[in-house]
Amino acid sequence: MAMPFEFATAARILFGEGKVREVPAAAATMGRRALVVTGASPERAAPLVAGLEAAGVACLPWPVAGEPTVETVRRGNEYARAERCDLVIAIGGGSAIDAGKALAVMLANPGEPLDYLEVIGRGQPLKQASAPFIAIPTTSGTGSEVTRNAVLASPQHRVKASLRASSMLPKLAVVDPELTLGLPRAVTASTGLDALTQLIEPYVGLRSNPMTDLFCMEGIRRAAGALPRVWEDGGDRQARADMSWASLAGGLALANAGLGAVHGFAAPLGGMFPAPHGAICAALLPHVMEINIQALRARAPASPALGRYAEVARLLTGRSQATAEDSVRWTAEICKRLEIPPLRAYGVAEADIPTLVEKAAQASSMKGNPIELTPEELRQIVERG
Numbered sequence: 001m002a003m004p005f006e007f008a009t010a011a012r013i014l015f016g017e018g019k020v021r022e023v024p025a026a027a028a029t030m031g032r033r034a035l036v037v038t039g040a041s042p043e044r045a046a047p048l049v050a051g052l053e054a055a056g057v058a059c060l061p062w063p064v065a066g067e068p069t070v071e072t073v074r075r076g077n078e079y080a081r082a083e084r085c086d087l088v089i090a091i092g093g094g095s096a097i098d099a100g101k102a103l104a105v106m107l108a109n110p111g112e113p114l115d116y117l118e119v120i121g122r123g124q125p126l127k128q129a130s131a132p133f134i135a136i137p138t139t140s141g142t143g144s145e146v147t148r149n150a151v152l153a154s155p156q157h158r159v160k161a162s163l164r165a166s167s168m169l170p171k172l173a174v175v176d177p178e179l180t181l182g183l184p185r186a187v188t189a190s191t192g193l194d195a196l197t198q199l200i201e202p203y204v205g206l207r208s209n210p211m212t213d214l215f216c217m218e219g220i221r222r223a224a225g226a227l228p229r230v231w232e233d234g235g236d237r238q239a240r241a242d243m244s245w246a247s248l249a250g251g252l253a254l255a256n257a258g259l260g261a262v263h264g265f266a267a268p269l270g271g272m273f274p275a276p277h278g279a280i281c282a283a284l285l286p287h288v289m290e291i292n293i294q295a296l297r298a299r300a301p302a303s304p305a306l307g308r309y310a311e312v313a314r315l316l317t318g319r320s321q322a323t324a325e326d327s328v329r330w331t332a333e334i335c336k337r338l339e340i341p342p343l344r345a346y347g348v349a350e351a352d353i354p355t356l357v358e359k360a361a362q363a364s365s366m367k368g369n370p371i372e373l374t375p376e377e378l379r380q381i382v383e384r385g
């Protein structure tokens with residue numbers, strides 16, 4: 001065994017088509033009054049809400065439009081307390097899951113989000129265990145259903161910061177591929193490439209471990225086969241199921257082995273520009289891989305990360321002779337095929353690069369990158385992104 005490691009995840013994971021219908025019975029064992037956090041279209045949660053009410057769980061709806069902010073959570077927390085909620089259920093994309101996760105932990109702890117937020121807040125420990133939380137992703141995805149942090153934006157500080165505690169791991173994660181069948185194409189593409197990023201970064205990163213490696217290798221192989229298929233036909237159930245599994249596998253990996261430079265940039269970019277997290281990661285992925293491999297060849301030719309990039313290439317292409325550089329070619333090609341917009345489509349300009357490079361260099365995800373990148377290399381990544 002290479003190194004000691006810790007592995008933690010949701011208390012229980014249900015995976016498969018139709019599994020969402022098992023939520024009401026499970027929820028009834030956890031609480032009586034559920035704050036139901038959804039994305040901007042709460043009507044999609046109607047069947048779930050009907051099931052919950054029938055199981056004796058009162059539902060208090062809390063729709064969240066866009067990525068959650070400190071203010072979203074502060075107001076939601078006031079509402080949940082006033083309504084005496086004892087359980088939080090989130091059904092939606094990564095934004096709804098993160099909002100729900102934050103609301104569940106705030107329900108059990110006094111004060112407001114800024115008391116506990118990293119970087120921009122007071123960073124106090126969340127001493128009380130989170131209220132019971134059920135996470136039901138409808139994209140694939142962020143893997144947020146199996147991570148222990150919630151990312152909140154602070155428009156006033158122009159950054160994103162996390163609430164983080166082991167107790168924030170959901171009590172139940174329900175990954176039901178049927179929920180992703182109607183996802184719009186652009187969301188399928190950006191969230192799917194975020195899932196792929198979250199499989200590649202932990203695998204090549206400094207904190208990889210034998211257990212997360214298993215999830216990464218299998219996830220990368222599945223995602224490689226399924227990404228072109230969900231793009232061509234959003235109703236392809238086998239491909240949707242493969243992407244749901246890949247997304248879950250990425251969440252399991254990143255929560256226990258960290259990420260890398262793509263996510264190091266995603267934090268400041270997401271804080272400064274109105275771009276969805278998945279779209280940012282997709283735009284950066286091939287460029288980070290290319291610069292990482294170049295830097296490794298130049299400064300750390302004996303690094304095991306180079307062999308890992310070659311393994312990524314074999315998993316992506318299915319060719320046993322594939323080289324590390326083939327992983328870059330494959331990824332660039334899929335981004336083109338899935339019509340991933342460049343960063344400038346979100347207003348990122350030349351003048352923003354110095355600030356972005358400075359902030360990214362300090363991001364926690366950057367510490368997991370297989371090699372420390374120079375400011376010049378970081379600049380090249382954003383320029384190409």
Ligand SMILES: [Zn+2]
Pocket residue numbers: 142194197198263277281
């Ligand atoms: Zn991500």
